[in-house]
Amino acid sequence: MFKRLPDCPATAVILTVDGRAIEAREGDSVAAALLAAGFAQTRQSAVSQSPRAPYCMMGVCFECMVTVDGVANRQGCMVPVREGMRIETLRGRREISA
Amino acid sequence: MSVGAQRDDFDVAVVGGGLVGAAVAYGLGRLGNRVVVLDEGDMAVRASRANFALVWVQSKGLGMPEYAGWTVASAEAWPELAEELRRETRLDVHLEQTGGFHIALSEAELEARTSTLKRFHNQTGVAQYKTEILGRAELDRFLPGLGPDVVGGSYCALDGHVNSLKLFRALHIAMQAQGTKYLADHAVTAIEHDKGAFRLTAGGRQVVAGKVVLAAGNANQHLAPMVGLKAPMRPERGQIIVTERVKPFLRHPIVTIRQTDEGTVMLGDSKEEGTDPVGLNLGISSTIASRAVRTFPVLGKLNVIRSWRGIRVMPADGFPIYEQSTSHPGAFVVTCHSGVTLAAAHALKLAPMIHAGQLDETLEAFSARRFDVQAFA
Numbered sequence: 001m002f003k004r005l006p007d008c009p010a011t012a013v014i015l016t017v018d019g020r021a022i023e024a025r026e027g028d029s030v031a032a033a034l035l036a037a038g039f040a041q042t043r044q045s046a047v048s049q050s051p052r053a054p055y056c057m058m059g060v061c062f063e064c065m066v067t068v069d070g071v072a073n074r075q076g077c078m079v080p081v082r083e084g085m086r087i088e089t090l091r092g093r094r095e096i097s098a
Numbered sequence: 099m100s101v102g103a104q105r106d107d108f109d110v111a112v113v114g115g116g117l118v119g120a121a122v123a124y125g126l127g128r129l130g131n132r133v134v135v136l137d138e139g140d141m142a143v144r145a146s147r148a149n150f151a152l153v154w155v156q157s158k159g160l161g162m163p164e165y166a167g168w169t170v171a172s173a174e175a176w177p178e179l180a181e182e183l184r185r186e187t188r189l190d191v192h193l194e195q196t197g198g199f200h201i202a203l204s205e206a207e208l209e210a211r212t213s214t215l216k217r218f219h220n221q222t223g224v225a226q227y228k229t230e231i232l233g234r235a236e237l238d239r240f241l242p243g244l245g246p247d248v249v250g251g252s253y254c255a256l257d258g259h260v261n262s263l264k265l266f267r268a269l270h271i272a273m274q275a276q277g278t279k280y281l282a283d284h285a286v287t288a289i290e291h292d293k294g295a296f297r298l299t300a301g302g303r304q305v306v307a308g309k310v311v312l313a314a315g316n317a318n319q320h321l322a323p324m325v326g327l328k329a330p331m332r333p334e335r336g337q338i339i340v341t342e343r344v345k346p347f348l349r350h351p352i353v354t355i356r357q358t359d360e361g362t363v364m365l366g367d368s369k370e371e372g373t374d375p376v377g378l379n380l381g382i383s384s385t386i387a388s389r390a391v392r393t394f395p396v397l398g399k400l401n402v403i404r405s406w407r408g409i410r411v412m413p414a415d416g417f418p419i420y421e422q423s424t425s426h427p428g429a430f431v432v433t434c435h436s437g438v439t440l441a442a443a444h445a446l447k448l449a450p451m452i453h454a455g456q457l458d459e460t461l462e463a464f465s466a467r468r469f470d471v472q473a474f475a
Contacts, residue, residue, distance in 0.1 A: 046343040047360050062403065073342045073401060093361045094344045096396050 002035045015085040024081045031057060031064040031076035034087070042066055042076065043090035065090055108134045108279070110452070111298050111307035113286050113321060114314035116146035117262070117437035118411075118444060120269035122311055125449020127276030134307065135273070136300045139283040145315060146437060148408025150338065150366050151262035151358075152351060153195065153439050156229045156254035157214055162417045163224040164463040169436070170225045172443035173256050179442040180260070186275060189268040191260050192359035198257025198351045199241065201248055201393050208250045215252060229254045240350055247392045251352075259351040261359050262438050269441070281305075286314070289324040291426045296325070309428040311452060315411040318419075318433045326425030328466050329433050330414035337382050337407045338366040339390075341400040348394070355390055355397075363397065365390040369410075378407055411435055420448065420464040422457055430457070431466070 010025035017034065024033035031054035034042050041051040043065055054064035057077045064076035066087050072094035076087075108131075112123045115137030123135045138144075155173050159166030173195065180193040202208035208231070215229050232240075233250045240253070274280055284301035289310060291297075296310040312321045318329040343361030354367040368382045383405055391398040411433065413419050418434030430452055434440055451457045 073344075092345075094342060096344050096347055096399060 013081050013083050017087045028081045029077045030079045033081050046093040108132045108307040110309045111305055112311045119313035121441040121444035122313055122449050123278050124269050124273040125445035127273050127278045129453045133278040135280045136284040136286050137282050138285045143409050145411050146266050149262050151259050153258040153260055155256040157218045160218045163221045165417050167225040172440045175442035175446050183268040187268045187271040189264050191265045193260045195258030196350050197255040199251045199253050200353050201251040203247045211252050243394050243396055245392050245395045259356050312431045322431050325429035326423045327431045329419050329431050332412050332414045334410040334412050335370040335407055337368045339402055340364055340404040342403050418464050419466050420461050421466050
Protein backbone atom coordinates (compact mmCIF):
# COMPACT_ATOMS: atom_id res chain seq x y z
CA MET A 1 0.00 0.00 0.00
CA PHE A 2 2.63 2.55 1.09
CA LYS A 3 5.95 2.74 -0.75
CA ARG A 4 9.12 4.32 0.55
CA LEU A 5 10.72 7.11 -1.45
CA PRO A 6 13.51 5.55 -3.53
CA ASP A 7 16.37 7.92 -2.68
CA CYS A 8 16.23 8.26 1.12
CA PRO A 9 19.05 6.12 2.46
CA ALA A 10 18.85 5.41 6.18
CA THR A 11 20.14 2.83 8.60
CA ALA A 12 17.96 -0.27 8.87
CA VAL A 13 16.35 -1.03 12.25
CA ILE A 14 14.84 -4.44 13.05
CA LEU A 15 11.83 -4.71 15.34
CA THR A 16 9.25 -7.41 15.98
CA VAL A 17 5.50 -7.02 15.47
CA ASP A 18 3.39 -9.74 17.10
CA GLY A 19 6.56 -11.86 17.13
CA ARG A 20 7.40 -11.33 13.47
CA ALA A 21 10.59 -9.42 12.53
CA ILE A 22 10.16 -6.40 10.27
CA GLU A 23 12.67 -3.94 8.89
CA ALA A 24 12.18 -0.25 9.54
CA ARG A 25 14.49 2.73 9.07
CA GLU A 26 16.08 4.95 11.62
CA GLY A 27 13.87 8.00 12.11
CA ASP A 28 10.62 6.13 11.45
CA SER A 29 7.87 6.35 13.99
CA VAL A 30 6.41 3.01 15.01
CA ALA A 31 3.22 3.90 13.11
CA ALA A 32 5.16 4.74 9.92
CA ALA A 33 7.16 1.51 10.21
CA LEU A 34 3.94 -0.51 10.54
CA LEU A 35 2.37 1.15 7.51
CA ALA A 36 5.57 0.71 5.45
CA ALA A 37 5.65 -2.98 6.42
CA GLY A 38 2.13 -3.41 5.03
CA PHE A 39 0.01 -3.62 8.19
CA ALA A 40 -3.55 -2.62 7.30
CA GLN A 41 -4.86 -3.09 10.86
CA THR A 42 -2.84 -2.23 13.95
CA ARG A 43 -5.51 -2.43 16.65
CA GLN A 44 -9.10 -3.23 17.36
CA SER A 45 -11.34 -0.51 18.85
CA ALA A 46 -11.80 -0.99 22.57
CA VAL A 47 -15.44 0.10 22.23
CA SER A 48 -16.77 -1.24 18.92
CA GLN A 49 -14.09 -3.88 18.16
CA SER A 50 -13.80 -2.45 14.63
CA PRO A 51 -10.39 -2.66 12.89
CA ARG A 52 -8.22 0.47 13.11
CA ALA A 53 -4.92 1.73 11.69
CA PRO A 54 -2.74 4.87 11.98
CA TYR A 55 -4.54 7.95 10.66
CA CYS A 56 -3.38 11.44 11.60
CA MET A 57 0.30 10.55 12.20
CA MET A 58 0.70 13.59 14.46
CA GLY A 59 -0.45 12.53 17.90
CA VAL A 60 -4.04 13.70 17.73
CA CYS A 61 -6.39 10.87 16.72
CA PHE A 62 -5.13 8.00 18.91
CA GLU A 63 -5.95 5.50 16.14
CA CYS A 64 -2.37 4.16 16.01
CA MET A 65 -2.20 2.84 19.58
CA VAL A 66 -0.07 -0.29 20.00
CA THR A 67 1.77 -2.09 22.78
CA VAL A 68 5.42 -1.00 22.83
CA ASP A 69 7.83 -3.16 24.87
CA GLY A 70 4.96 -4.34 27.07
CA VAL A 71 3.26 -0.97 27.59
CA ALA A 72 -0.21 -0.88 26.02
CA ASN A 73 -2.07 2.09 24.51
CA ARG A 74 1.06 3.90 23.29
CA GLN A 75 0.61 6.18 20.30
CA GLY A 76 2.69 4.56 17.56
CA CYS A 77 3.10 7.84 15.68
CA MET A 78 4.78 9.49 18.68
CA VAL A 79 7.34 6.75 19.40
CA PRO A 80 10.53 6.49 17.26
CA VAL A 81 11.63 2.97 16.36
CA ARG A 82 14.60 1.41 18.16
CA GLU A 83 16.58 -1.73 17.34
CA GLY A 84 14.98 -4.79 18.96
CA MET A 85 11.73 -3.02 19.93
CA ARG A 86 8.78 -5.35 20.56
CA ILE A 87 5.44 -4.18 19.19
CA GLU A 88 2.11 -5.90 19.67
CA THR A 89 -1.05 -4.88 17.89
CA LEU A 90 -3.86 -4.12 20.34
CA ARG A 91 -6.94 -6.22 20.96
CA GLY A 92 -9.40 -4.40 23.22
CA ARG A 93 -8.60 -2.44 26.34
CA ARG A 94 -5.37 -2.20 28.23
CA GLU A 95 -5.14 -4.46 31.26
CA ILE A 96 -3.95 -2.97 34.53
CA SER A 97 -3.35 -4.86 37.69
CA ALA A 98 -3.41 -3.45 41.17
CA MET B 99 -47.68 37.77 11.58
CA SER B 100 -44.67 39.93 10.82
CA VAL B 101 -42.73 39.44 7.62
CA GLY B 102 -39.82 37.01 7.93
CA ALA B 103 -40.94 35.64 11.29
CA GLN B 104 -42.36 32.17 11.61
CA ARG B 105 -45.04 31.45 14.17
CA ASP B 106 -45.83 28.10 15.77
CA ASP B 107 -48.24 27.02 18.49
CA PHE B 108 -47.47 24.39 21.12
CA ASP B 109 -48.84 23.10 24.41
CA VAL B 110 -45.51 23.64 26.15
CA ALA B 111 -42.32 25.50 25.28
CA VAL B 112 -39.31 24.17 27.19
CA VAL B 113 -36.49 26.68 27.33
CA GLY B 114 -33.19 24.79 27.43
CA GLY B 115 -32.30 21.48 25.77
CA GLY B 116 -29.74 20.14 28.22
CA LEU B 117 -30.36 17.15 30.46
CA VAL B 118 -32.94 18.99 32.57
CA GLY B 119 -34.89 20.49 29.65
CA ALA B 120 -34.71 17.28 27.62
CA ALA B 121 -35.89 15.14 30.56
CA VAL B 122 -38.87 17.44 31.22
CA ALA B 123 -39.68 17.65 27.48
CA TYR B 124 -39.50 13.86 27.20
CA GLY B 125 -41.82 13.47 30.20
CA LEU B 126 -44.28 15.97 28.72
CA GLY B 127 -44.19 14.39 25.26
CA ARG B 128 -44.89 11.02 26.86
CA LEU B 129 -48.21 12.42 28.10
CA GLY B 130 -49.22 13.60 24.65
CA ASN B 131 -48.21 17.27 24.85
CA ARG B 132 -47.10 19.10 21.71
CA VAL B 133 -43.72 20.35 22.91
CA VAL B 134 -41.08 22.67 21.49
CA VAL B 135 -37.58 22.80 22.97
CA LEU B 136 -35.77 26.11 22.44
CA ASP B 137 -32.07 25.61 22.89
CA GLU B 138 -28.79 27.40 22.39
CA GLY B 139 -26.27 26.08 19.86
CA ASP B 140 -23.12 23.95 19.93
CA MET B 141 -21.10 26.71 21.59
CA ALA B 142 -23.41 26.91 24.62
CA VAL B 143 -21.74 26.44 27.99
CA ARG B 144 -23.42 23.13 28.64
CA ALA B 145 -23.18 21.19 31.89
CA SER B 146 -24.82 18.23 30.14
CA ARG B 147 -21.55 17.58 28.33
CA ALA B 148 -19.19 18.28 31.23
CA ASN B 149 -20.71 16.45 34.18
CA PHE B 150 -19.39 13.51 36.19
CA ALA B 151 -22.42 11.26 35.44
CA LEU B 152 -23.15 10.06 38.95
CA VAL B 153 -26.64 9.01 40.00
CA TRP B 154 -25.86 9.98 43.56
CA VAL B 155 -27.80 9.87 46.79
CA GLN B 156 -25.56 9.80 49.87
CA SER B 157 -25.66 12.98 51.96
CA LYS B 158 -27.54 15.05 49.34
CA GLY B 159 -29.98 17.28 51.18
CA LEU B 160 -28.03 18.43 54.22
CA GLY B 161 -29.94 21.63 55.01
CA MET B 162 -33.04 20.60 53.05
CA PRO B 163 -34.39 17.15 53.94
CA GLU B 164 -36.99 17.33 51.14
CA TYR B 165 -34.10 17.25 48.65
CA ALA B 166 -32.93 13.96 50.13
CA GLY B 167 -36.38 12.43 49.56
CA TRP B 168 -36.60 13.78 46.02
CA THR B 169 -33.13 12.41 45.23
CA VAL B 170 -34.00 8.96 46.58
CA ALA B 171 -37.26 9.00 44.58
CA SER B 172 -35.29 9.77 41.43
CA ALA B 173 -32.68 7.08 42.07
CA GLU B 174 -35.52 4.61 42.55
CA ALA B 175 -37.25 5.71 39.34
CA TRP B 176 -34.01 5.57 37.33
CA PRO B 177 -34.27 1.89 36.25
CA GLU B 178 -37.69 2.64 34.73
CA LEU B 179 -36.28 5.63 32.79
CA ALA B 180 -33.28 3.64 31.57
CA GLU B 181 -35.51 0.78 30.44
CA GLU B 182 -37.95 3.12 28.66
CA LEU B 183 -35.11 4.86 26.84
CA ARG B 184 -33.60 1.53 25.84
CA ARG B 185 -36.95 0.39 24.46
CA GLU B 186 -37.60 3.63 22.59
CA THR B 187 -34.12 4.47 21.32
CA ARG B 188 -32.21 1.16 21.52
CA LEU B 189 -29.52 3.11 23.37
CA ASP B 190 -28.20 1.58 26.56
CA VAL B 191 -27.37 4.44 28.94
CA HIS B 192 -25.40 1.99 31.11
CA LEU B 193 -27.15 2.65 34.40
CA GLU B 194 -25.35 0.85 37.21
CA GLN B 195 -26.66 1.23 40.75
CA THR B 196 -24.17 -0.97 42.54
CA GLY B 197 -23.60 1.32 45.52
CA GLY B 198 -21.01 4.08 45.79
CA PHE B 199 -18.29 5.35 48.08
CA HIS B 200 -16.69 8.46 49.54
CA ILE B 201 -13.05 7.76 50.37
CA ALA B 202 -11.16 9.33 53.28
CA LEU B 203 -7.40 9.78 52.92
CA SER B 204 -6.82 10.68 56.58
CA GLU B 205 -8.43 10.18 59.99
CA ALA B 206 -9.45 13.85 59.92
CA GLU B 207 -11.27 13.37 56.61
CA LEU B 208 -13.02 10.28 57.96
CA GLU B 209 -14.13 12.18 61.08
CA ALA B 210 -15.44 15.04 58.95
CA ARG B 211 -17.35 12.60 56.75
CA THR B 212 -18.78 10.79 59.77
CA SER B 213 -19.94 14.06 61.29
CA THR B 214 -21.56 15.23 58.01
CA LEU B 215 -23.49 11.98 57.71
CA LYS B 216 -24.57 12.17 61.34
CA ARG B 217 -25.92 15.69 60.86
CA PHE B 218 -27.56 14.58 57.62
CA HIS B 219 -29.38 11.59 59.07
CA ASN B 220 -30.40 13.51 62.22
CA GLN B 221 -32.50 15.95 60.18
CA THR B 222 -36.20 15.83 60.97
CA GLY B 223 -38.17 14.17 58.19
CA VAL B 224 -35.12 13.14 56.17
CA ALA B 225 -35.48 10.12 53.88
CA GLN B 226 -34.70 6.88 55.70
CA TYR B 227 -31.84 5.10 54.02
CA LYS B 228 -28.58 3.73 55.20
CA THR B 229 -25.16 5.29 54.71
CA GLU B 230 -22.46 3.26 56.41
CA ILE B 231 -19.06 4.36 57.59
CA LEU B 232 -16.62 1.60 56.69
CA GLY B 233 -13.14 1.03 58.01
CA ARG B 234 -10.23 0.12 55.79
CA ALA B 235 -10.69 -3.65 56.13
CA GLU B 236 -14.35 -3.43 55.08
CA LEU B 237 -13.50 -1.17 52.13
CA ASP B 238 -10.95 -3.70 50.88
CA ARG B 239 -13.74 -6.22 50.36
CA PHE B 240 -15.46 -3.89 47.87
CA LEU B 241 -12.51 -2.03 46.40
CA PRO B 242 -9.34 -4.01 45.71
CA GLY B 243 -6.19 -1.99 45.05
CA LEU B 244 -6.67 0.85 47.54
CA GLY B 245 -3.51 2.73 48.49
CA PRO B 246 -1.92 2.88 51.95
CA ASP B 247 -3.31 6.38 52.66
CA VAL B 248 -6.94 5.24 52.55
CA VAL B 249 -8.26 4.96 56.12
CA GLY B 250 -11.95 4.38 55.45
CA GLY B 251 -14.98 5.84 53.77
CA SER B 252 -18.73 5.92 53.50
CA TYR B 253 -20.95 3.62 51.46
CA CYS B 254 -24.53 3.96 50.26
CA ALA B 255 -26.19 1.12 48.35
CA LEU B 256 -28.44 3.56 46.44
CA ASP B 257 -25.55 5.31 44.65
CA GLY B 258 -24.67 4.60 41.06
CA HIS B 259 -23.66 6.08 37.74
CA VAL B 260 -24.65 6.21 34.09
CA ASN B 261 -23.21 7.17 30.72
CA SER B 262 -24.47 10.76 30.71
CA LEU B 263 -23.53 11.47 27.08
CA LYS B 264 -25.65 8.52 26.00
CA LEU B 265 -28.40 9.73 28.32
CA PHE B 266 -28.26 13.16 26.67
CA ARG B 267 -28.47 11.58 23.23
CA ALA B 268 -31.20 9.10 24.19
CA LEU B 269 -33.42 11.83 25.66
CA HIS B 270 -33.07 13.89 22.49
CA ILE B 271 -33.83 10.93 20.22
CA ALA B 272 -36.76 9.84 22.39
CA MET B 273 -38.33 13.30 22.67
CA GLN B 274 -38.04 13.93 18.94
CA ALA B 275 -39.55 10.49 18.23
CA GLN B 276 -42.57 11.65 20.25
CA GLY B 277 -42.94 14.58 17.86
CA THR B 278 -41.27 17.22 20.02
CA LYS B 279 -39.77 20.00 17.93
CA TYR B 280 -36.16 20.75 18.85
CA LEU B 281 -34.79 24.14 17.77
CA ALA B 282 -31.06 24.71 18.25
CA ASP B 283 -29.62 28.24 18.01
CA HIS B 284 -32.86 29.56 19.46
CA ALA B 285 -31.77 31.29 22.64
CA VAL B 286 -34.83 32.95 24.16
CA THR B 287 -34.57 36.74 24.39
CA ALA B 288 -38.10 37.71 25.44
CA ILE B 289 -41.22 36.10 26.87
CA GLU B 290 -44.60 37.83 26.81
CA HIS B 291 -47.80 36.63 28.45
CA ASP B 292 -50.98 37.47 26.64
CA LYS B 293 -54.53 36.04 26.85
CA GLY B 294 -53.37 32.95 28.72
CA ALA B 295 -50.61 32.11 26.23
CA PHE B 296 -46.89 32.73 26.20
CA ARG B 297 -45.13 34.28 23.23
CA LEU B 298 -41.40 33.57 23.19
CA THR B 299 -38.93 35.35 20.95
CA ALA B 300 -36.07 33.09 20.01
CA GLY B 301 -33.69 32.90 17.06
CA GLY B 302 -35.66 35.37 14.94
CA ARG B 303 -38.96 33.56 15.35
CA GLN B 304 -41.93 33.73 17.66
CA VAL B 305 -43.19 30.63 19.37
CA VAL B 306 -46.56 30.53 21.12
CA ALA B 307 -47.25 27.99 23.84
CA GLY B 308 -49.84 27.44 26.55
CA LYS B 309 -47.15 26.77 29.13
CA VAL B 310 -43.48 27.58 29.43
CA VAL B 311 -40.85 25.66 31.39
CA LEU B 312 -37.58 27.45 32.11
CA ALA B 313 -34.88 24.79 32.17
CA ALA B 314 -31.96 26.85 30.93
CA GLY B 315 -29.50 26.17 33.72
CA ASN B 316 -27.65 29.23 34.97
CA ALA B 317 -29.46 31.37 32.34
CA ASN B 318 -32.68 30.84 34.31
CA GLN B 319 -31.61 33.71 36.57
CA HIS B 320 -32.17 36.10 33.64
CA LEU B 321 -35.22 34.34 32.15
CA ALA B 322 -37.23 33.79 35.35
CA PRO B 323 -38.01 37.51 35.96
CA MET B 324 -39.65 37.67 32.50
CA VAL B 325 -42.49 35.53 33.91
CA GLY B 326 -42.61 36.79 37.50
CA LEU B 327 -40.30 34.13 38.90
CA LYS B 328 -36.79 34.17 40.20
CA ALA B 329 -33.90 31.76 40.19
CA PRO B 330 -30.85 33.06 42.03
CA MET B 331 -27.84 31.11 40.77
CA ARG B 332 -24.22 30.77 41.84
CA PRO B 333 -22.39 28.90 39.03
CA GLU B 334 -19.30 26.90 39.90
CA ARG B 335 -16.43 25.59 37.81
CA GLY B 336 -15.17 22.07 38.06
CA GLN B 337 -12.35 20.16 36.41
CA ILE B 338 -12.21 16.59 35.20
CA ILE B 339 -9.36 14.35 34.05
CA VAL B 340 -10.00 11.32 31.82
CA THR B 341 -7.60 8.41 31.36
CA GLU B 342 -7.06 5.94 28.56
CA ARG B 343 -9.43 2.96 28.31
CA VAL B 344 -8.55 0.01 30.47
CA LYS B 345 -10.18 -3.28 31.41
CA PRO B 346 -12.69 -2.99 34.27
CA PHE B 347 -10.89 -2.63 37.60
CA LEU B 348 -13.37 -0.55 39.61
CA ARG B 349 -16.79 -2.07 40.30
CA HIS B 350 -18.27 0.83 42.27
CA PRO B 351 -18.27 4.55 41.58
CA ILE B 352 -16.47 6.76 44.07
CA VAL B 353 -17.61 10.36 44.31
CA THR B 354 -14.31 11.49 42.72
CA ILE B 355 -13.32 8.44 40.64
CA ARG B 356 -15.40 6.29 38.33
CA GLN B 357 -14.71 3.93 35.47
CA THR B 358 -17.04 4.41 32.51
CA ASP B 359 -18.73 1.60 30.62
CA GLU B 360 -16.27 2.19 27.77
CA GLY B 361 -13.22 1.81 30.00
CA THR B 362 -11.96 5.35 30.63
CA VAL B 363 -11.47 6.45 34.22
CA MET B 364 -12.86 9.87 35.16
CA LEU B 365 -11.27 11.82 38.00
CA GLY B 366 -12.89 14.94 39.32
CA ASP B 367 -14.75 16.85 42.00
CA SER B 368 -13.00 20.22 42.13
CA LYS B 369 -15.01 23.36 42.91
CA GLU B 370 -14.24 26.98 42.05
CA GLU B 371 -16.47 30.04 41.80
CA GLY B 372 -16.85 31.47 38.32
CA THR B 373 -18.31 30.96 34.89
CA ASP B 374 -15.38 31.02 32.47
CA PRO B 375 -15.07 27.44 31.23
CA VAL B 376 -11.93 28.07 29.16
CA GLY B 377 -8.52 26.88 30.28
CA LEU B 378 -7.43 24.70 33.14
CA ASN B 379 -6.03 25.44 36.54
CA LEU B 380 -3.06 23.06 36.63
CA GLY B 381 -2.80 23.22 40.42
CA ILE B 382 -6.31 21.81 40.61
CA SER B 383 -5.53 19.10 38.01
CA SER B 384 -2.50 18.16 40.05
CA THR B 385 -4.51 17.86 43.29
CA ILE B 386 -7.20 15.77 41.55
CA ALA B 387 -4.55 13.44 40.08
CA SER B 388 -2.61 13.17 43.32
CA ARG B 389 -5.67 12.25 45.40
CA ALA B 390 -6.75 9.72 42.76
CA VAL B 391 -3.32 8.03 42.77
CA ARG B 392 -3.27 7.96 46.59
CA THR B 393 -6.69 6.26 46.45
CA PHE B 394 -5.74 3.75 43.73
CA PRO B 395 -1.96 3.70 43.09
CA VAL B 396 -2.50 1.74 39.83
CA LEU B 397 -3.99 4.93 38.31
CA GLY B 398 -0.50 6.42 38.33
CA LYS B 399 0.42 4.11 35.45
CA LEU B 400 -2.35 5.37 33.20
CA ASN B 401 -2.12 7.90 30.40
CA VAL B 402 -4.35 10.94 30.61
CA ILE B 403 -6.16 11.49 27.33
CA ARG B 404 -8.39 14.45 28.13
CA SER B 405 -8.97 17.02 30.76
CA TRP B 406 -11.43 19.86 30.86
CA ARG B 407 -13.11 22.51 32.90
CA GLY B 408 -16.89 22.77 32.98
CA ILE B 409 -19.58 24.85 34.62
CA ARG B 410 -21.91 23.52 37.26
CA VAL B 411 -25.43 24.78 37.20
CA MET B 412 -25.89 25.79 40.83
CA PRO B 413 -28.83 27.48 42.55
CA ALA B 414 -27.65 30.00 45.16
CA ASP B 415 -28.17 27.58 48.08
CA GLY B 416 -27.30 24.41 46.13
CA PHE B 417 -30.85 22.99 46.14
CA PRO B 418 -33.25 22.64 43.18
CA ILE B 419 -35.75 25.37 42.37
CA TYR B 420 -39.18 24.24 41.15
CA GLU B 421 -41.99 26.78 41.08
CA GLN B 422 -45.00 27.89 39.09
CA SER B 423 -45.45 31.63 38.64
CA THR B 424 -48.44 33.17 40.44
CA SER B 425 -48.40 36.29 38.26
CA HIS B 426 -47.96 34.25 35.04
CA PRO B 427 -49.75 30.91 35.65
CA GLY B 428 -48.47 28.20 33.34
CA ALA B 429 -44.86 29.41 33.63
CA PHE B 430 -42.58 27.07 35.58
CA VAL B 431 -38.96 27.30 36.59
CA VAL B 432 -36.97 24.06 36.84
CA THR B 433 -33.36 24.40 37.81
CA CYS B 434 -30.97 22.26 39.79
CA HIS B 435 -27.41 21.08 40.02
CA SER B 436 -27.99 17.35 39.59
CA GLY B 437 -29.44 16.98 36.11
CA VAL B 438 -28.19 13.40 35.83
CA THR B 439 -29.36 12.09 39.21
CA LEU B 440 -32.70 13.89 38.92
CA ALA B 441 -33.38 13.02 35.25
CA ALA B 442 -35.77 10.23 36.25
CA ALA B 443 -37.67 12.45 38.69
CA HIS B 444 -37.88 15.22 36.08
CA ALA B 445 -39.17 12.94 33.32
CA LEU B 446 -41.45 10.65 35.33
CA LYS B 447 -42.61 12.78 38.30
CA LEU B 448 -42.16 16.50 37.64
CA ALA B 449 -43.34 16.49 34.00
CA PRO B 450 -46.73 14.93 34.96
CA MET B 451 -47.23 17.76 37.50
CA ILE B 452 -46.48 20.38 34.84
CA HIS B 453 -48.84 18.52 32.51
CA ALA B 454 -51.54 18.77 35.20
CA GLY B 455 -50.77 22.48 35.66
CA GLN B 456 -49.98 22.17 39.35
CA LEU B 457 -46.84 21.23 41.28
CA ASP B 458 -47.47 18.82 44.17
CA GLU B 459 -47.38 20.17 47.70
CA THR B 460 -44.40 17.88 48.29
CA LEU B 461 -42.37 20.25 46.08
CA GLU B 462 -43.34 23.35 48.07
CA ALA B 463 -39.93 23.43 49.77
CA PHE B 464 -38.25 23.90 46.37
CA SER B 465 -40.04 27.19 45.65
CA ALA B 466 -37.71 30.18 45.25
CA ARG B 467 -39.79 31.88 47.95
CA ARG B 468 -37.28 30.31 50.33
CA PHE B 469 -34.88 33.08 49.30
CA ASP B 470 -37.33 35.79 50.49
CA VAL B 471 -35.79 36.47 53.86
CA GLN B 472 -37.22 39.55 55.51
CA ALA B 473 -34.69 42.16 56.48
CA PHE B 474 -34.29 41.94 60.25
CA ALA B 475 -35.19 45.33 61.63
